[in-house]
Amino acid sequence: MGDASLSGRMRRVLHGSAVVAVLALLSACQPAARPEVHFHAEGQPQALADWQLFTINDGRMTPNTGVVPYDLNTPLFSDYAHKLRTVWMPGGKAAQYDGEASFEFPVGTIISKTFYYPRVPGEPRDSDRVVRSQDEAGTLPGGGLALDKVRLIETRLLVRRKEGWVALPYVWNAEQTEARLMRSGELVALSLVDAAGESEPATYTVPDQNQCAGCHGTDLRSKVLQPIGPKARHLNRDLAYMDESGALHSENQLQHWQDVGYLTGLPAMPEVPRVANWRDAEHASLDARARAYLDINCSHCHSPSGAGSTSGLWLGSNVDEPLRLGRCKLPIAAGHGTGDRQYGIVPGQPDQSILTFRMISTDPGVMMPELGRSVVHEEGVALISAWIAAQHGDCGDAG
Numbered sequence: 001m002g003d004a005s006l007s008g009r010m011r012r013v014l015h016g017s018a019v020v021a022v023l024a025l026l027s028a029c030q031p032a033a034r035p036e037v038h039f040h041a042e043g044q045p046q047a048l049a050d051w052q053l054f055t056i057n058d059g060r061m062t063p064n065t066g067v068v069p070y071d072l073n074t075p076l077f078s079d080y081a082h083k084l085r086t087v088w089m090p091g092g093k094a095a096q097y098d099g100e101a102s103f104e105f106p107v108g109t110i111i112s113k114t115f116y117y118p119r120v121p122g123e124p125r126d127s128d129r130v131v132r133s134q135d136e137a138g139t140l141p142g143g144g145l146a147l148d149k150v151r152l153i154e155t156r157l158l159v160r161r162k163e164g165w166v167a168l169p170y171v172w173n174a175e176q177t178e179a180r181l182m183r184s185g186e187l188v189a190l191s192l193v194d195a196a197g198e199s200e201p202a203t204y205t206v207p208d209q210n211q212c213a214g215c216h217g218t219d220l221r222s223k224v225l226q227p228i229g230p231k232a233r234h235l236n237r238d239l240a241y242m243d244e245s246g247a248l249h250s251e252n253q254l255q256h257w258q259d260v261g262y263l264t265g266l267p268a269m270p271e272v273p274r275v276a277n278w279r280d281a282e283h284a285s286l287d288a289r290a291r292a293y294l295d296i297n298c299s300h301c302h303s304p305s306g307a308g309s310t311s312g313l314w315l316g317s318n319v320d321e322p323l324r325l326g327r328c329k330l331p332i333a334a335g336h337g338t339g340d341r342q343y344g345i346v347p348g349q350p351d352q353s354i355l356t357f358r359m360i361s362t363d364p365g366v367m368m369p370e371l372g373r374s375v376v377h378e379e380g381v382a383l384i385s386a387w388i389a390a391q392h393g394d395c396g397d398a399g
Contacts, residue, residue, distance in 0.1 A: 036052065053110065069084065072237075074296050075296065081115040084145055093107075114155040127151075142241055168181060169207060185207050188203070189201070190203075228300050254272060276289045278293040290383055326343070327343075347392055359381050
């Protein structure tokens with residue numbers, strides 16, 4: 001073999017090695033592929049990470065591929081906690097639209113709700129001092145959380161298995177690096193700091209699995225768990241989504257769910273019910289905002305089929321009978337929960353109404369809702385008080 005032939009072969013080998021090296025370098029620069037969401041058809045995984053719903057990288061917690069963030073027009077109050085909500089469904093399966101009740105979700109669905117608070121600037125990562133607010137602090141465009149700006153408390157999962165929904169509460173550690181299953185619940189001592197720097201103690205309660213049924217067991221007869229928030233009237237709103245290029249666009253949530261294959265049977269949008277944003281006084285009436293607030297916070301119990309059905313007080317947004325809504329309604333077996341007030345709602349007199357009395361109480365035997373709070377929602381009380389004050393009429397000798 002001649003020297004020229006050997007030299008040419010060597011050049012080709014070296015050239016090939018260089019190409020391989022360049023390809024390897026380019027591959028190393030590409031982001032690692034995200035692990036796929038793992039649905040556990042049975043058992044109770046001990047770590048939230050076992051489900052692969054989120055990735056934590058560069059100080060950010062973001063939903064995994066196919067995990068869709070969502071939000072509600074009016075959210076349920078939970079001691080001023082903020083919530084990152086997501087839904088995931090297996091490929092080829094979709095929820096069935098329902099105009100009133102919770103959607104019929106397919107087996108394999110995972111609904112998550114991560115509870116967190118904005119951090120007080122300058123406080124250490126594990127500080128119990130957190131910001132009491134109702135803004136969007138700490139959220140990332142398109143869904144996700146900036147971990148240097150929030151303190152994670154818990155992530156609750158509702159998992160749709162063959163036998164029905166299962167609730168699993170995961171509590172985040174002080175280092176904010178992992179969340180572990182806490183079937184027996186947990187108490188988290190916090191100090192809520194308002195805009196003026198004043199603080200209020202709060203004992204945040206992570207519910208145990210039995211307590212989850214207290215809210216999600218919306219049918220007293222069947223006692224099966226059901227999602228509360230993912231209903232058409234709560235989801236009918238726009239949300240910002242991020243596409244694969246990183247660009248943001250706004251789209252109606254229900255339309256987005258249909259577009260990604262997560263919802264079927266969606267009617268024309270004018271036919272879809274919608275409740276108000278309770279804080280949006282510019283675009284919604286006082287009545288609409290108050291009814292939306294009572295719907296999300298109270299109607300899962302106070303409905304014809306819920307745990308509060310025997311009270312005769314039904315607070316869903318579709319109820320239009322004044323007596324059912326509490327107007328001049330005598331209490332049934334409320335005991336000292338009445339605060340010596342005679343009627344559920346006395347028109348024009350919030351201070352004489354049982355409804356507001358129970359909202360301002362923190363006595364476990366009196367307060368409403370019974371679960372999910374340890375402090376008074378001052379803004380919520382102000383809203384319902386204004387709604388009652390604007391009502392006309394009287395209740396006979398109660399006036």
